Amino acid sequence: MEVLRDKASMRAWSRAQRADGRRVGFVPTMGALHEGHLTLVREALARADRVVVSVYVNPSQFGPNEDLDRYPRDEGGDLAKLEELGVHAAFFPADLYDGEGQAPTATSSGRQLAWVEVEQLGLHLCGPSRPGFFRGIATVVTKLFHIVEPDVACFGQKDYQQLTIIRRLVSDLDFGIEIVGVPTVREADGLAASSRNLRLSAEDRVRARAVPASLELVSSLVASGDRDADALLARARALLESGGARVDYVALVDTEKLAPVHHVSGRVLVAVAAWFGDVRLIDSREIVAG
Amino acid sequence: MEVLRDKASMRAWSRAQRADGRRVGFVPTMGALHEGHLTLVREALARADRVVVSVYVNPSQFGPNEDLDRYPRDEGGDLAKLEELGVHAAFFPADLYDGEGQAPTATSSGRQLAWVEVEQLGLHLCGPSRPGFFRGIATVVTKLFHIVEPDVACFGQKDYQQLTIIRRLVSDLDFGIEIVGVPTVREADGLAASSRNLRLSAEDRVRARAVPASLELVSSLVASGDRDADALLARARALLESGGARVDYVALVDTEKLAPVHHVSGRVLVAVAAWFGDVRLIDSREIVAG
Numbered sequence: 362m363e364v365l366r367d368k369a370s371m372r373a374w375s376r377a378q379r380a381d382g383r384r385v386g387f388v389p390t391m392g393a394l395h396e397g398h399l400t401l402v403r404e405a406l407a408r409a410d411r412v413v414v415s416v417y418v419n420p421s422q423f424g425p426n427e428d429l430d431r432y433p434r435d436e437g438g439d440l441a442k443l444e445e446l447g448v449h450a451a452f453f454p455a456d457l458y459d460g461e462g463q464a465p466t467a468t469s470s471g472r473q474l475a476w477v478e479v480e481q482l483g484l485h486l487c488g489p490s491r492p493g494f495f496r497g498i499a500t501v502v503t504k505l506f507h508i509v510e511p512d513v514a515c516f517g518q519k520d521y522q523q524l525t526i527i528r529r530l531v532s533d534l535d536f537g538i539e540i541v542g543v544p545t546v547r548e549a550d551g552l553a554a555s556s557r558n559l560r561l562s563a564e565d566r567v568r569a570r571a572v573p574a575s576l577e578l579v580s581s582l583v584a585s586g587d588r589d590a591d592a593l594l595a596r597a598r599a600l601l602e603s604g605g606a607r608v609d610y611v612a613l614v615d616t617e618k619l620a621p622v623h624h625v626s627g628r629v630l631v632a633v634a635a636w637f638g639d640v641r642l643i644d645s646r647e648i649v650a651g
Numbered sequence: 652m653e654v655l656r657d658k659a660s661m662r663a664w665s666r667a668q669r670a671d672g673r674r675v676g677f678v679p680t681m682g683a684l685h686e687g688h689l690t691l692v693r694e695a696l697a698r699a700d701r702v703v704v705s706v707y708v709n710p711s712q713f714g715p716n717e718d719l720d721r722y723p724r725d726e727g728g729d730l731a732k733l734e735e736l737g738v739h740a741a742f743f744p745a746d747l748y749d750g751e752g753q754a755p756t757a758t759s760s761g762r763q764l765a766w767v768e769v770e771q772l773g774l775h776l777c778g779p780s781r782p783g784f785f786r787g788i789a790t791v792v793t794k795l796f797h798i799v800e801p802d803v804a805c806f807g808q809k810d811y812q813q814l815t816i817i818r819r820l821v822s823d824l825d826f827g828i829e830i831v832g833v834p835t836v837r838e839a840d841g842l843a844a845s846s847r848n849l850r851l852s853a854e855d856r857v858r859a860r861a862v863p864a865s866l867e868l869v870s871s872l873v874a875s876g877d878r879d880a881d882a883l884l885a886r887a888r889a890l891l892e893s894g895g896a897r898v899d900y901v902a903l904v905d906t907e908k909l910a911p912v913h914h915v916s917g918r919v920l921v922a923v924a925a926w927f928g929d930v931r932l933i934d935s936r937e938i939v940a941g
Contacts, residue, residue, distance in 0.1 A: 372827050380670065474771055475789070475823035480764045507825040532749070533765035534790070535797040537662050
């Protein structure tokens with residue numbers, strides 16, 4: 362496995378692969394790799410001849426009171442996992458912005474002037490509580506796509522809003538890249554795999570089971586004929602709150618625009634964000650109302 | 652010369668060239684090709700093994716009261732000129748947006764949700780009188796770069812603010828593309844080559860000489876020691892207005908941020924936009940104060 366640390370050598374490596382007729386797959390991550398990431402990597406390995414995994418904790422998607430500094434970092438562990446899976450190149454850039462010590466954040470542009478914005482899709486779900494978050498993601502993914510120049514890139518369905526925004530920027534901006542959404546990996550207790558799970562106390566880890574349980578509840582109520590979104594969401598919220606969660610949102614939205622629906626019909630997404638102590642977890646599940 | 656009309660065949664052509672080890676040059680245009688464009692094409696031919704020229708009148712950079720419908724179109728003439736120069740591929744897309752009859756404009760997004768915005772650099776010069784103009788340009792250039800995937804792209808210095816914005820989005824978003832700025836081509840009477848020159852009446856054509864003359868005036872005044880921007884701009888404005896122009900702006904700005912300077916020192920840009928009848932002309936000139 363090659364370990365690349367600057368943009369120019371990353372691009373040169375990738376171009377050399379493509380010049381040899383190889384299909385390049387890409388998995389962008391923020392490191393602290395867990396089974397969710399490794400599933401994305403396996404998917405990329407199945408779809409490409411050479412796979413690049415990037416590890417970069419992107420400052421431009423973190424707000425001033427968010428957990429950039431506490432975001433877990435484990436370069437040695439990450440490298441070992443990637444090597445074992447048979448990844449061909451690991452991209453560990455020190456910095457992706459020409460910041461001169463003034464890195465952009467979700468709410469401050471620093472020296473970065475060019476941004477990719479995706480309208481409408483950031484209005485709901487995580488948008489209101491994380492201003493600038495999706496601008497940061499859309500921009501860093503664009504930068505990484507331009508540096509790695511992959512043929513195919515894999516993203517988790519767990520970050521459903523992010524995946525929806527990336528699919529849209531790829532189609533609206535005509536990137537020549539196939540985007541693959543990979544189903545959420547769950548741990549034994551049902552929690553969606555997330556590096557933030559590691560920060561939960563033992564008690565909160567148990568309480569957090571209410572998150573996937575609330576999605577299950579809505580899914581089963583819809584399966585049994587309930588269609589009124591407000592009533593469904595009240596049931597889900599009550600379940601979460603009775604379990605000790607501080608709910609950021611619980612929502613039923615359409616899967617294209619991610620806008621709230623009042624009556625459930627066809628394919629919808631039920632999505633939750635909730636705090637346990639100082640850890641914010643998100644999860645979601647597509648439901649098809651028969 | 653290949654004539655390509657859809658995104659997929661354009662990208663396939665370009666990838667085939669690069670797979671053969673050839674360097675691809677690109678000149679995006681809105682057609683009605685004149686000597687200014689042809690100079691860009693010659694520059695691209697000198698810098699690349701294969702050259703693509705696109706002709707697409709981009710709706711997302713025109714405001715509701717601007718001249719999208721009157722923008723000159725001459726596909727036959729354009730093709731003949733490109734063929735004669737030895738261009739390898741002409742890209743004439745019918746549409747670049749998935750509009751379903753609802754194309755975006757400078758002030759209305761239509762179905763396009765993803766946009767590239769470049770902060771600060773659109774605040775001055777043409778920005779105030781053309782809301783959304785540079786968002787439309789930054790976005791369509793990004794789309795074209797993703798479709799054509801060139802190694803090098805040529806733009807005219809005549810559209811100085813556009814060139815500055817494109818250079819910035821290429822560096823901030825890490826495009827692997829070299830941007831070449833090509834000096835302004837002037838017609839015999841000093842006017843910067845522009846397809847809008849064709850729309851001037853005979854009288855306005857004569858009056859419009861005041862545009863390059865005002866740039867010359869500021870340049871010569873600076874050379875003779877004048878440094879006060881307000882005084883210099885008053886002289887330029889008076890020259891333009893006495894010649895019958897309706898001045899949109901005449902400005903002295905720094906060449907990096909394009910923000911107004913009050914005292915001329917080092918390298919600055921003097922820039923003009925002025926109306927003659929219903930035709931708006933722009934021109935600019937770099938000046939170095941000794």
